[in-house]
Amino acid sequence: MGLLSFCLLSLLAIAGVDAAQLSLQSPRFTISSGDASQLRSEPISLKQRPEPLKLAPTDVLKLSFQVVEKDGEKGVQPHQTFLRFFDAVSGEEGIQPVRVSSSGKAKFELNMAKPPGSIPPTTAENPLNVSLLLGSFEHSPARYELFDLFLPASQSAPPHELEHTFHPQPLIHHTFRPEQKVPPRIISAAGAILVLAPWVVLVGFLAHIKPSVPQLLSINIFPFIATLGASEALLFWYWVDLKLGDVLLYGGVLALFTAAAGKKALATKGDLRVGRK
Numbered sequence: 467m468g469l470l471s472f473c474l475l476s477l478l479a480i481a482g483v484d485a486a487q488l489s490l491q492s493p494r495f496t497i498s499s500g501d502a503s504q505l506r507s508e509p510i511s512l513k514q515r516p517e518p519l520k521l522a523p524t525d526v527l528k529l530s531f532q533v534v535e536k537d538g539e540k541g542v543q544p545h546q547t548f549l550r551f552f553d554a555v556s557g558e559e560g561i562q563p564v565r566v567s568s569s570g571k572a573k574f575e576l577n578m579a580k581p582p583g584s585i586p587p588t589t590a591e592n593p594l595n596v597s598l599l600l601g602s603f604e605h606s607p608a609r610y611e612l613f614d615l616f617l618p619a620s621q622s623a624p625p626h627e628l629e630h631t632f633h634p635q636p637l638i639h640h641t642f643r644p645e646q647k648v649p650p651r652i653i654s655a656a657g658a659i660l661v662l663a664p665w666v667v668l669v670g671f672l673a674h675i676k677p678s679v680p681q682l683l684s685i686n687i688f689p690f691i692a693t694l695g696a697s698e699a700l701l702f703w704y705w706v707d708l709k710l711g712d713v714l715l716y717g718g719v720l721a722l723f724t725a726a727a728g729k730k731a732l733a734t735k736g737d738l739r740v741g742r743k
Contacts, residue, residue, distance in 0.1 A: 487535075487536040487605060487606045487608055488533055488534070488535065488536065488542060488544060488600045488602060488605045488606070488607075488608045489512075489533075489534055489535065489536040489537075489608070490510075490512060490531045490532070490533065490534075490598070490610060491531065491532040491533075491534045491539075491570075492509070492530070492531060492532055493509065493510040493512070493529075493530070493531035493610075493612070494507070494508070494509045494510060494529070494530050494531070495507070495508060495510060495516075495519065495527060495528065495529050495530075495612075495613070496527070496528045496530075497519065497521065497525055497526070497527055497528075498525065498526050498528070499522070499524060499525055499526075500524030500525070500526075500579070505525065506519070510531075510612055510613065512610055515611065515612075515613055515614065516613050518593055518613065518614040518615065518616055519613050519614070519615045519616065520615075520616040521576075521578050521615070521616065521617055521618070522578065522618065523578050523579070523618050524578060524579055525578050526575060526576065526577045526578070526579075527575070527576040527578075527615075528573065528574070528575050528576075529549075529573070529574040529575075529576075529612075530571075530572070530573045530574075531571075531572055531598075532569070532570045532571045532572070533547070533566060533570040533571075533572065533600060534570055535605065540570075541568075541569040541570025541571065542570045542602065542605065543566050543567065543568050543569075543570055544566060544600045544601055544602045544605070545601055545602050545603055546563075546599070546600075546601040546602075547563065547564040547565075547566050547572065547598070547599070547600055547601075548561050548562065548563055548564065548598070548599040549561070549562045549564055549574060549596060549597070549598060549599075550562075550595075550596070550597045550598075550599055551584070551585055551586060551594045551595075551596055551615070552586075552594060552595045552596075552597070553586055553587075553588070553592055553594055553595075554592075554595060555592045556586070556587070556592070558586035558587060559586055560582075560584040560585050560586045561584060562574075562582055562584045562585075564598075578617070578618065581617075585617070587620040588617040588618070588619060588620050589619050589620075590616070590618065590619045593614040593615055593616045594614070594615045594616075594617065595611070595614055595615075596611075596612045596613055596614070596615050597609055597610060597611045597612060598610045598612055661698075661701065664694075665694075665698075668694070686730055686731060686733070687731050689723075689727040689730070689731075690724070690727040690728050690730070690731035692727075693720065693723050693724040693727050693728075694724065696720055696724075697717070697720055697721075697724060700713065700716055700717055700720060701713075
């Protein structure tokens, strides 16, 4: 906010070079209590500050003045009028706009029961320096130191309902699955032999019977061999990707076709033995 007021005055100073300066006429403050009884009322001297003002939590400060051209009686409405509340200890400041009529008259009220949000945080020990900033494109800018103001200490802001979410949270510790245990090679080899044993038996039978290729590819024999191969492929697929439920579903359907094809193949075993089609 300090940079804002500095830039404001600098721009207005450039625009108002060699222009008439603004002045205040009849500046005055009044302090009243919550029951509207007047506690203090004095004119404000632009050459010497009054005794510091002090407000209680229910007091009301009223400030009135008229903006005129210096060494003149004509009222002027500045383009911008601000009250600056500055804490010299903390460096905090607040800017409060003031409405000025076309005749240059202005009134400002500070009710401590409902203070404006532009007031910086205060302590009971450090006063705020109150000054008036006037800016106009037709007149030179002006700044007037008005008084020092003691305000009640600011209360802490109520905690937000989600404030706890912005505090440091407990560290998240990830628990990873242990690496997959590979069975010993001898067990894997025994399992592979067990899976391939039916094929060894089948090949042994075929070697004993010695059927011809056209017989193996016949419509009675080939479906049974194909369904056996499909069963082996299903088991391999289960090992690579499928889940147990999928295997049971697909295997149950495939078992029906295998049983039907096997029954038909067994019905033709006599043909194979004697070498007939």
